[in-house]
Amino acid sequence: MLNYDNEIGTPQKPPKLLNVNDYSNWKARFEHYISYTDSSLWIPIIEGYKHPTHIYLDEEVPKPISKLDEEQKKAYDREKKALGSITMSLTRELFHSFRGYDTSKDLWKALQKRFEGNSDIKKSKRDLLRKQYECFNFMENESLDDLISRFYHLQTELKAFELKYPDEELVEKFLDALPPKFEMYTTLMRENLKFYELTVDEAIDPSMYHGTTSTSKSSGSGIALFTGHSNEEDHSNGCGGHACYASGSGLGTNHQHTSRNTPATSSAKHSAIVKIAEDHVALFSSCMLAYENFIGGKLTDPETIEEDFNQVDPDDIEDTDIQWNMAMLLRRSKRFLNRTGRKFIV
DSSP: OHHHHHHHOBTTBOOOBOOGGGHHHHHHHHHHHHHHHOGGGHIIIIIOOOOOEEEETTEEEEOOGGGOOHHHHHHHHHHHHHHHHHHHTBOHHHHHHHTTOOSHHHHHHHHHHHHHOOHHHHHHHHHHHHHHHHTOOOOTTOOHHHHHHHHHHHHHHHHHTTOOOOHHHHHHHHHHHSOGGGHHHHHHHHTSTTGGGOOHHHHHOGGGTOOOEEEEEETTEEEEEEOSOOSOOOOOOTTTTSOOOOOTTSOGGGOOOOOOOOHHHHHHHHHHHHHHHHHHHHHHHHHHHHHHHHHTTOSOOTTOOHHHHHTSOHHHHHHHHHHHHHHHHHHHHHHHHHHHOOOOOO
8 A cells, every 4th residue: 555655646745756667657647746736836847946146245145045035935935845746756766866956847857858858769769659559469368457457558658658549549459459259249349330439448448348158049049149258268469479568667457547437328338239249149040040941951842833932922032042042151151161271250
């Protein structure tokens, strides 16, 4: 608990810069802390502070604190409070590295220069973040919650370097990064008519993926449909030889995230996905039943003549024609698979 308080800060003390690789997150937390405690502290940090002087023995020297007027005293107090807040945020090692800076503005700029770098270094970091985003994928033995935390952390880093991606692209990126055991679920999500209206928070909501295995029945055929976690172990690393993005601070799994979903919206989305799944199961069952009828010789009667067809309802003829085509499609697919070994993966 103490380490957590040190990292995020409290109303009484600023957040600690515990790891230089986490500078961008610390900077955001520190900015919130200053704005919360006393926003006027930004005046010396951004604009700088120059101590008033006066003439003493024909020399210009700093004015003693006791000689400062009311406005000068307020400015002096703001500067010392701002400098103290930044200094208290540093670990002992970092403090020794930056103790030569005696104003809040100089110390703040020195930290930015050291950990954000110049324009060339920033460009290199932006390029690196782009690559990390492009190859973002699940890692071996990684839990869903850890994957979500890494994705949120990556989003924070992207925003810190002003790399913006539309919600639609971020949603696609996250779904593509999920392990193969979620493939059925993500396919159903993509076929939902409202899929492209999803926000990132809605698509990443963990409750959307902690489902169960259910069984739907159609046309007398029972088919198990996977809609969430399974007991299947997956030991693949989906980065294709690239390094997967991980939190530089090592604290990525502790990052908090929130979702704008309410129980009502989550329930509505779940119901829509279940409806799509039921439609898919019904279609698949019909296709399998047509194939079974074809194999069993039940689709047509070889003794049927043209006059018999003229007496059949047109919808029944179309039904038979559709079943025949579905059966042929399955037969051709099986033959192709057996001949080439290729699988139909979109």
